[in-house]
Amino acid sequence: MKAVERIEQHYLLRQLPQATALVGLDGSLVDASDSWLTLFSLPPKNFMEADIFRVMENVSDLKENLSNHKTFSFRHHLGEENDCRWLESTFTPWYDEKENIVGSIVQTRDISREVEKELEIERINAILKTKSEVAQVGCWEYDVQTEKLYWCDETRKIHQVPLSYQPNVNEAIEFYKPGYSRNKISMIFHKAIHESTPFNERLILVTHKGEERWVQSAGKAIEKNGKVVKIFGTFQDIHEQVMTETKVMENQQLLTALIDNLPLNVFVKDLDSKKILVNKSECEYLEKSPKELIGKTDFDLYDEEVAKISREEDLEVIKTLKPILGKETISIKKNGQTTNFLTSKIPLFDLEGKVSGLIGISMDISAIKKKEDQLRNLINLTSIQNKKLINFAHIVSHNLRSHSANFSMLLQFLKSEDNEKEREHIENMLTQASDNLLETLENLNQVVDINTNINLKKEQLNIHDTIVKVQHSLAAFLDKNQVQIHNEVDKKLVVKSVPAYLDSIILNLLTNAVKYRDPNRKPVITLTTKKLDRKVILSVSDNGLGIDLERYGDKIFGMYKTFHNNRDAKGFGLYLVRNQVEAMGGRITVNSEVDKGTTFNVYFNEESK
Structure with a gap:
């Protein structure tokens, strides 16, 4: 009868769906299910020649754990590291009918797929943690029902609190700078909970160490059955980025203020000679707003011939990469207004060193050109006046000398003449000579008045x-x-x-x-x-x-x-x-x-x- 019972127990154990084995107190294999033997690649006939220590030779402390006669579990693997099978074995004390421990019942299951998933999750978490640390992006989660707030390690680092710190919502909000930032986060967090409204805001945080830092706080509601159950969000330290952007904006503002207040027309063109930037002087000269000038070419603003010349200059600068400096140009606007400029065009390069357009600088020299013309005319006029003056001096000298000689001769005649009638005739000639001299002096005086009067009122x-x-x-x-x-x-x-x-x-x-x-x-x-x-x-x-x-x-x-x-x-x-x-x-x-x-x-x- 006992033999029958043993046989039945043996066959029952062999057919168990879960891999199971019986191990004696000395570690010998007493019996095992076919699935257990298959799992460990043991032959069904000679398996009892092996013991559990040889089967699980890579498991440390196995003897010690067995000697404790308590239930224990462990993970182990079969095969090489690159091609192995992960198993989980549980050892439970085996009792006889008198409650005496006679060995252990071993149940083993293949957990290779679970381990693979765990390793993948671990790998992903490691990548996410690394990315989080590099990008300084943390995450947080709030459970609406339990009112518990979770911070990841990176979020704690950004707040400069210990990694063991466990925050609540009120404490988290208190970290934001009083005023706009704290009021804003309170309002958008409230709307996220009650209205499922997502948010993504730049705010100022005051860390545990008292530092003010710019952060990007974002959050999104997780709903279940139409009700918000959780708020999940990210938390990024963007302080350096904001400081850099602020510095760039300040530099841009300074550069814009400088360019706009230069007494020069400044413009930037792309490769198609379209204006992509203009300063205040350029806008005032063309009598248009920056919005009206951006995207326009010289053909839209100037006389066609002038525009052609300008385009040829642009192409030369872009092609040769050599600047045109201090070239006198003439601009004729659509309304016919002509202006003289001293123009420079310099190639503009992008970050990769490729030419992307040109920078133009023009100075209105119309007034200077007019002064040059006036100076040239003045020099010419002075030259003419000098010639006229010399000529005038010769005329004066000649005429006065002629009158003087005439007077001298007539007086000599008068002195030597005794005849009364002749003397009367000579006196009449002297009177006529005097009148001619007066007329000559009057004429000369008129000429002098004309050439010396600089305050002519026209x-x-x-x-x-x-x-x-x-x-x-x-x-x-x-x-x-x-x-x-x-x-x-x-x-x-x-x-x-x-x-x-x-x-x-x-x-x-x-x-x-x-x-x-x-x-x-x-x-x-x-x-x-x-x-x-x-x-x-x-x-x-x-x-x-x-x-x-x-x-x-x-x-x-x-x-x-x-x-x-x-x-x-x-x-x-x-x-x-x-x-x-x-x-x-x-x-x-x-x-x-x-x-x-x-x-x-x-x-x-x-x-x-």
Whole structure:
């Protein structure tokens, strides 16, 4: 009967689904299930020749644990480290019918998959921990029901508290700087719990050591059955990042303030010559806001020819990587306004050293160019004045010497003459000589006044009305000589001129035309005007004798120069006219053909002050 029971017990043990073995007190294998034998790769027939210590040879302290006759478990593995099977064995005391311990019941299960998962989880946690430490990003979790708050180690490090520190919600909120940061975190945490609203805010934290640091606090609600059960979030130390951003912003603000207050036009263009940055001066010059200029090319802002030249310069700088420095350029805006600039263009490189555009700097030199032109004109005028002065000195010297010699000779005649009638005749000649000297001095004085008066007051004068006025003053003279005057001047046209000079210029040109009329035809004088490059040109044409310009062209405006046998000619009128015109910043020219007539063109400079 016992044999039958033993056999039944043996077969029952072999068929157990869980790997099970019976081990004697000495460690010998008494019996085992087929699954246990398979697990340890033991033959079903000869397994009792082995003992548990050889089967589990890599388990330390096994004998000691067995001798304690208590239940214990451990993990162990079979095979090499790279190709092994993980097992978990539990040893439980084996009792006989008298409650005496006769050995141990061993139950073993394959936990390889569990160990693999645990190792994977451990690996992932290690990676997450490393990333958290490197990125200084911690995590936290709040259980709404238990009101317990969990911080990871990195979160504790950011707060500068011991790793054993266990916070609560109120303590966590107290870490935020009083004022905006504390009020903000309180409000958004409340909304996350009650409204499931996620948050992600930059706030200031006061650490356990009293340091103020910028942190990025984010959180998201976890719901179950439509109710918030947990809040999970991240916590990142961004203090260095914020400090760097603040420093960059301060530097950008400083650079912007510096660039905007430079008395220079500064702009940055991309590779397509589109503006990507402009300063205040550039905006003021183009009369547009930065928003209106960004993305625009020179073709959108300037005359097409100017834009083409600018684009060619841009391409040259970008292609050759050589700057253009201090180049004089002319900008013509769409409205026709012209400005002279001293322009520099410098290649702009990105962080990789590749050209990404160019920086342009332009200085408005229009005023300087105008001053240069004025200085050049002044030098030319000074040169002309010097020549005129020398010429004038020669004239004065010659004329006064002639009058002086005439007086000396007449006085000598008078002294040696006894005849009363001859003496009377000589006295009359002296009187005439005196009058001629006075007239010469008066003429010379007029010229001196014109060339030394620097405070000429110019007014807006109507040319047509001035001609009519002069015409009235010469009415008798003109009627006597049967002169036809055609005043074709625009009745509304005005010029800047000295009133007395304009009267004198017109009077001298009219009387000059009459003096040198052709005796074979009635004199006809035509006056016209036209505007050219901010100048008004008054033309006075006649059908008189004309002048041989090849012979007398360079002398026509000289003092006391006459070219016809006219007893009324003194050669002073045209000299006076030229001096008056030039004193007002203008000029006079002449076109003439013998026996056909003469045209004098007077240029009034509208820009002269």
